[in-house]
Amino acid sequence: MRVHVRGTTYESRVVDLRGRPVDGRALAAAVRGERCVPAVDAPAATLVYGYCGYVGPEMGVRTRTALAAAARTRGVETPHDDAIADLRERVAAIDAVEPSLPPARKSVADEDIAALRESVAATRGRLWARERLDGDTAEVESDLRETAQTLATRETERTAAAESRQQRREAARAYRDRLERRRRLTDRLANRRRDAREALVDAVSDRYASALDDVPGTTTDNSAGPTPDDPFDAEPVPAALAVLRVARTDAPVVLETNRLGTPTSAAAWLDAPVIRC
Amino acid sequence: MLLVATYSRAARRDLRNVCRAHEDCVVRQFGRAALLSLTEFGAFQALRLREKHGLDVQVERVTPFEPEDVPAHVREAASAYEAREEPSTPYQRFAAGRDLPAPEAMEGKEL
Numbered sequence: 001m002r003v004h005v006r007g008t009t010y011e012s013r014v015v016d017l018r019g020r021p022v023d024g025r026a027l028a029a030a031v032r033g034e035r036c037v038p039a040v041d042a043p044a045a046t047l048v049y050g051y052c053g054y055v056g057p058e059m060g061v062r063t064r065t066a067l068a069a070a071a072r073t074r075g076v077e078t079p080h081d082d083a084i085a086d087l088r089e090r091v092a093a094i095d096a097v098e099p100s101l102p103p104a105r106k107s108v109a110d111e112d113i114a115a116l117r118e119s120v121a122a123t124r125g126r127l128w129a130r131e132r133l134d135g136d137t138a139e140v141e142s143d144l145r146e147t148a149q150t151l152a153t154r155e156t157e158r159t160a161a162a163e164s165r166q167q168r169r170e171a172a173r174a175y176r177d178r179l180e181r182r183r184r185l186t187d188r189l190a191n192r193r194r195d196a197r198e199a200l201v202d203a204v205s206d207r208y209a210s211a212l213d214d215v216p217g218t219t220t221d222n223s224a225g226p227t228p229d230d231p232f233d234a235e236p237v238p239a240a241l242a243v244l245r246v247a248r249t250d251a252p253v254v255l256e257t258n259r260l261g262t263p264t265s266a267a268a269w270l271d272a273p274v275i276r277c
Numbered sequence: 278m279l280l281v282a283t284y285s286r287a288a289r290r291d292l293r294n295v296c297r298a299h300e301d302c303v304v305r306q307f308g309r310a311a312l313l314s315l316t317e318f319g320a321f322q323a324l325r326l327r328e329k330h331g332l333d334v335q336v337e338r339v340t341p342f343e344p345e346d347v348p349a350h351v352r353e354a355a356s357a358y359e360a361r362e363e364p365s366t367p368y369q370r371f372a373a374g375r376d377l378p379a380p381e382a383m384e385g386k387e388l
Binding site: 098099101172175176179180183 | 285
């Protein structure tokens with residue numbers, strides 16, 4: 001690996017940055033590719049590095065989740081993997097983008113239509129009366145045309161409003177159906193992932209327990225206690241170190257602990273490139 | 278009443294907050310839905326959620342329901358079926374030998 005810190009480039013499997021003004025967590029983020037500075041040129045980090053890429057004081061670790069990720073780096077597979085891949089594909093295929101609905105139209109009130117209809121009928125009656133009396137019908141005819149035209153327009157508006165309302169409802173319902181389907185699938189996916197995690201942890205838990213036993217200064221099989229502690233209740237630093245030992249670690253691990261002695265002995269114990277800071 | 282149903286985590290969280298802050302307009306709260314009073318204030322709260330979360334918030338008008346709103350043959354079918362002696366009889370079979378509507382006959386029929 002190659003690390004570039006404040007004008008100095010280090011190129012080695014073990015880089016000792018003690019005494020240099022560099023933040024371990026920032027380095028670990030750079031190893032994961034989440035930041036560009038400090039510049040770290042090294043093999044790509046696996047998911048384990050999201051949990052244990054930095055080991056130091058005040059760290060926390062979700063041991064089981066980290067160990068499951070470690071098992072993946074060793075190529076452990078589970079009976080759930082196909083189902084997980086399938087569910088992920090199905091979730092990804094669902095279009096969860098909110099559709100744009102046709103614009104809402106203001107509807108025309110039934111009373112307005114009824115009033116216009118009445119007005120058309122009344123005008124027609126007037127026209128008929130004029131015709132019977134052989135009177136001048138031009139003005140009434142024009143009235144009738146106008147009122148009938150208004151009625152037709154309002155009726156069209158009302159139909160358009162009803163259609164747009166229907167379309168809006170249908171589009172919204174289809175979208176919510178998709179969200180609902182996605183929610184059910186993501187629930188199932190989460191369950192499957194949990195099952196897979198358990199299987200992964202099971203597959204490597206013995207290796208993890210013996211790695212934990214080997215962490216210098218850790219006494220899980222303390223004869224003073226009535227029962228040996230659960231390895232998954234171990235302190236974050238030894239737990240993370242044991243997880244890293246189980247994992248295949250091509251990317252550098254950032255250590256801010258003396259637990260494993262010198263940086264070189266730490267690299268040997270972890271079988272990993274190490275940045276000590 | 279107004280039925281407000283949510284379809285995303287964020288919308289659900291905000292609905293819960295609205296329900297907590299404005300109890301007087303909340304008729305009933307369910308997991309990710311709530312019934313709000315059919316008042317301007319209830320509508321105001323529903324519209325706020327709509328503004329913020331778009332189609333992830335569904336608002337429907339809910340009208341009261343009385344059994345009497347339903348045709349007699351449907352009500353009679355429901356009470357006869359619930360009084361059946363064989364609990365495992367599906368309704369389809371139960372209705373067949375009796376003067377009761379078939380499920381298909383009811384399915385397409387709007388109230």
